[in-house]
Amino acid sequence: MxxxxxxGSGCANCKKLEAVAREAASAAGIEAEFVKVTDLxxxxxxDILATPGLVIDNRLVSSGRIPTQAEIQGWxxx
Amino acid sequence: xxxxxxxxxxxxxNLAAYLAAHVLLCLLPAxxxxxxxxxxxxxxxxTRWLGRRTPARLSYPAAAAAGSLLAVCxxxxxxxxxxxxxxxxxxxxxxxxxxxxxxxxxxxxxxxxSILGAEFAVARVLLSLSFGIGIGLLMALVFWRDDxxxxxxxxxxxxxxxxxGSAAVGVLVSLVAxxxxxxxxxxPLAVALASFDLPLAWAPAWQATLAEWxxxxxxxxxxxxxxxxxxxxxxxxxxxxxxxxxxxxIVEGANRxxxxxxxxxxATLLVAALQxxxxxxxxxxxxxxxxxxxxxxxxxxxxxxxxxxxxxxxAWLWEAWRFVKQIFGxxxxxxFVVGVIRQWIQPEWIQSLTGRNDLLANATAVLFGVFMYFxxxxxxxxxxxxxxxxxxxxxxxxxxxxxxxxxxxSMLMVAAIIGRAKxxxxxxxxxxxxxxxxxxxxxxxDGVSLAWIALGLAGFMAVLAAxxxxxxxxxxxPAAAAAx
Numbered sequence: 008m009x010x011x012x013x014x015g016s017g018c019a020n021c022k023k024l025e026a027v028a029r030e031a032a033s034a035a036g037i038e039a040e041f042v043k044v045t046d047l048x049x050x051x052x053x054d055i056l057a058t059p060g061l062v063i064d065n066r067l068v069s070s071g072r073i074p075t076q077a078e079i080q081g082w083x084x085x
Numbered sequence: 086x087x088x089x090x091x092x093x094x095x096x097x098x099n100l101a102a103y104l105a106a107h108v109l110l111c112l113l114p115a116x117x118x119x120x121x122x123x124x125x126x127x128x129x130x131x132t133r134w135l136g137r138r139t140p141a142r143l144s145y146p147a148a149a150a151a152g153s154l155l156a157v158c159x160x161x162x163x164x165x166x167x168x169x170x171x172x173x174x175x176x177x178x179x180x181x182x183x184x185x186x187x188x189x190x191x192x193x194x195x196x197x198x199s200i201l202g203a204e205f206a207v208a209r210v211l212l213s214l215s216f217g218i219g220i221g222l223l224m225a226l227v228f229w230r231d232d233x234x235x236x237x238x239x240x241x242x243x244x245x246x247x248x249x250g251s252a253a254v255g256v257l258v259s260l261v262a263x264x265x266x267x268x269x270x271x272x273p274l275a276v277a278l279a280s281f282d283l284p285l286a287w288a289p290a291w292q293a294t295l296a297e298w299x300x301x302x303x304x305x306x307x308x309x310x311x312x313x314x315x316x317x318x319x320x321x322x323x324x325x326x327x328x329x330x331x332x333x334x335i336v337e338g339a340n341r342x343x344x345x346x347x348x349x350x351x352a353t354l355l356v357a358a359l360q361x362x363x364x365x366x367x368x369x370x371x372x373x374x375x376x377x378x379x380x381x382x383x384x385x386x387x388x389x390x391x392x393x394x395x396x397x398x399x400a401w402l403w404e405a406w407r408f409v410k411q412i413f414g415x416x417x418x419x420x421f422v423v424g425v426i427r428q429w430i431q432p433e434w435i436q437s438l439t440g441r442n443d444l445l446a447n448a449t450a451v452l453f454g455v456f457m458y459f460x461x462x463x464x465x466x467x468x469x470x471x472x473x474x475x476x477x478x479x480x481x482x483x484x485x486x487x488x489x490x491x492x493x494x495s496m497l498m499v500a501a502i503i504g505r506a507k508x509x510x511x512x513x514x515x516x517x518x519x520x521x522x523x524x525x526x527x528x529x530x531d532g533v534s535l536a537w538i539a540l541g542l543a544g545f546m547a548v549l550a551a552x553x554x555x556x557x558x559x560x561x562x563p564a565a566a567a568a569x
Contacts, residue, residue, distance in 0.1 A: 016163065019407050027336065047167065047501055054242050056128055056168050057161045071128060071161070072400060073336050 009039040009083055014050045014060030014070070021059040024073050028061065031079035039083065092425045098299045099424025100417065101310040103200075103466065104318050106357040110267030110379070111199035113354060116413075117386075118191045118260045120405025122154050123161070125256065125397060129247035131155060132165075135173045136243035141225075145218050148178035152185035152217070162186055167502045172242045176503065177225030180511060181217045183499065187489035188213035192412070192462060197485070199268055200465050201472065208482055208529075212522040216486075219546075220514045226553050228507060253397065255389030259382055266378035267358060274375040277360070285367040288312055292363050312368065313361040320353040332406035335399050343402070351383055412461050419463030427470050435474040442479035442527030447520040450480035454487035455516070464488045479527015487519040521545055 011028055015021025025041065032039040044050055044062075053060055057071030061079070068074075068082045102108075131154065134147030148169065156162045162183070170179035187193060188209050198206035266274065292312050301309035310318075324346055331342030358379040360371035390398060439446040459467060468485050472478070489495075491512060500508040521542075528538055 019411055023336075023407075047163065050164065051167050051171065054172075056132055056165050056242065057155075058164055072124070073403065075336055075396075 009037060010042070010064050011039045011083075012042045012044050012060075012062035012065075014044045014053060014055065014062060015058035016045050016047065016050070018058060020073060024059040024061060027073060027076060028079050031076040032083060034076065035080045035083065037080070037083045088428075092428045094300060095428040096421040096424035098301050098309065099427070099466070100421045101299050101314060101318075102301075103417075103420045104321065105311070105314050106317060107268065108199055109317060109321075109353065109357045111195050111264065112413075113350060114260055114264040114267060115192050115195040116408050117405050118195075118257065118264065119408050120403075121253070121257050121260060121401050122191065124400035124404040125253035125393075126154055126249050127247035128155055128161075128165075129245040130249050132168075132173075132243050133246050135169050135178060137173060137175070139174055141177070141222075144174040144178045145181050145221060148174065148182040148221065149185045149189065149214055149217060152182045153189035153191075156182070156186040156190060163498060163502075166499075168242055170503060175225060176228050176507065177221040179221075179503075180224045181221030184217035184220055184490060184515065185213055188217075188486065192408070193465075193489075195264055195268070196462055196465050200469050205478075205482065205485075208522075208526045209485060212482070212526065213486060216518040216522060219549075220511070220518055223514055223549065223553065224507070224511065227510060250393075250397075252389050252392035256386060256393065256401070259385035259389055262382035263354070263379060263386060266375060266382050267354065274373065274378060276374045278372045278374065278377060280369055280371040282366070283368045283370060288363050288368045289365055291315070311361065312363055313356070313359070317353060317357055320349060320356065324349045324353065328406055328409070332402055335403045335406065338395075338399065339402075347402075354379055354383065415460040416462050416466075419460060420466045423463075423466045423470050427474075430470075430474060432474045435471060435476050439471070439476045439480040442477045442524065442531060444520065444524070446477060446480040447483040447523035447527070450476075450484035450523060451487040451491075451516050451519045454484045454519070455491045455512075457488065458492040458494060459488065461489075477527055478530045479523045479525075481523075482526040483519045483523025486522050487515065490515050490519070 009032070011032070013021060013025045013028065015024070021043075025043065029041060050058065050060065053062060053067050053070075055067065055070040059073070060070040061068050061074065061082075063082050069078075131147055131151045134143050135151065139147070151165065151169075156165060166179055166183050169182060170176055173179075194206050194210060197209055295310045295312065295315055299310050327342050327346040327349060331340060331344070331346040334340075335343060355376065358373070358376040360373055362369040362371065390401075393401070438449055454464075457467075464485060467488075468481055471481055471484070496508060496512060499511065503511075525538055525542060528541070529535070
């Protein structure tokens with residue numbers, strides 16, 4: 008069971024990232040729990056300069072952009 | 086019933102005027118540029134100058150550059166502001182960044198220039214740049230102790246270095262060329278190169294119908310819909326439909342709708358760059374220097390875009406489309422509402438309150454900016470309405486500076502990061518500086534010589550500096566007393 012956190016205060020890109028990440032997980036048949044982190048203080052704890060951020064099992068894997076499904080599947084599998 | 090109908094027609098007329106050719110030639114490239122900046126400029130190429138150890142002469146200009154180049158939406162503004170404040174160069178550059186972002190970004194700049202005139206855009210940028218750095222320095226002086234307090238941890242956040250690729254530079258430069266070729270008002274661009282006649286017998290009747298639907302009064306500065314305008318509006322709707330299918334999932338790769346949407350955008354820009362003359366037998370289409378220049382600049386965009394990595398290209402298209410989705414709908418609604426409201430405001434009200442360039446008028450304008458919140462860019466059509474109704478240009482600039490900076494939403498956001506005391510100081514400084522900016526610009530418009538303006542500005546700075554020195558000595562005295 009993977010833990011996936013979406014960092015972002017609710018902007019358009021954050022919603023898009025969540026949709027892409029959910030699709031990536033279900034397409035690859037990986038079980039994952041999704042958490043949205045919207046509080047600014049919690050977001051800033053992750054050293055990012057632009058939202059949306061993607062955190063998988065407490066490791067920041069991308070920020071400031073929307074990765075492709077394939078990229079996310081790579082991070083989920085590793 | 087009649088007043089209601091007049092209001093609706095006012096709204097429709099305003100909307101139609103804002104979808105006219107010259108506005109599209111500004112807005113479409115501006116959205117593309119904003120998208121390219123946010124997708125193609127690596128943030129590290131600028132944020133490397135925002136770390137703790139960067140000297141002030143670099144970090145303040147870098148903060149302004151970040152505000153202008155990186156911060157087109159709140160996705161970047163909030164985290165970057167918090168990052169610079171908490172882990173980077175401190176409160177001063179963070180405030181400069183925050184202040185300059187709404188005025189210095191490409192969308193605001195080109196839109197202001199296209200609607201209100203180039204001198205407004207230039208004044209808005211120059212004054213917000215110098216005052217943004219000024220407010221940043223003041224905040225850093227007043228709150229110097231807080232900055233030294235959280236200086237302990239080392240920052241890795243701003244250590245990354247990156248450069249912008251050559252293809253990305255090419256795309257950005259040629260997009261700016263499209264914007265300039267489409268909007269600049271100089272003689273070579275207006276020259277007629279060739280013309281041909283379309284025998285559309287129904288064109289004059291169509292033009293008359295449009296004028297009936299959207300009646301306009303040229304004396305009041307209103308614009309109607311031309312036959313060209315109606316074609317452009319149709320093209321915009323088509324772009325909307327194809328872009329929804331072609332760009333919504335662009336991150337996963339392009340599809341055939343993507344090509345259609347991009348082709349339609351290019352076609353729209355070309356149609357907008359043509360001159361149309363409706364005459365009784367049909368329409369005369371004139372190719373001008375502008376048409377040629379826009380076409381060449383768009384070809385350059387295509388050449389450089391092909392050299393981008395596929396991922397970068399997709400990211401650019403997505404960001405541009407996201408800005409359109411986020412801003413365009415609200416802008417269209419805002420412009421319509423402004424047109425409706427305008428029918429109800431008497432010019433005398435505006436003229437008696439803000440028709441002159443004095444302290445009261447500028448303060449009133451700033452106060453209005455604080456209590457009104459308009460979505461991104463809608464402050465510009467609102468300002469245009471005030472200008473038509475007889476507001477002096479000085480107070481108008483004061484309003485334009487204060488409105489996006491001091492909306493309730495942005496104040497709450499800032500307060501969450503830097504606390505109430507600093508937010509209060511920031512809001513006060515922005516209000517004072519906006520009033521000063523309005524007075525300066527208004528004086529320039531009224532023909533006061535630059536030397537007097539410089540003298541006045543110097544005096545203003547001297548008063549501020551004296552106040553600061555007094556403040557610091559007061560803060561130091563109790564600290565020294567406590568230490569001894």
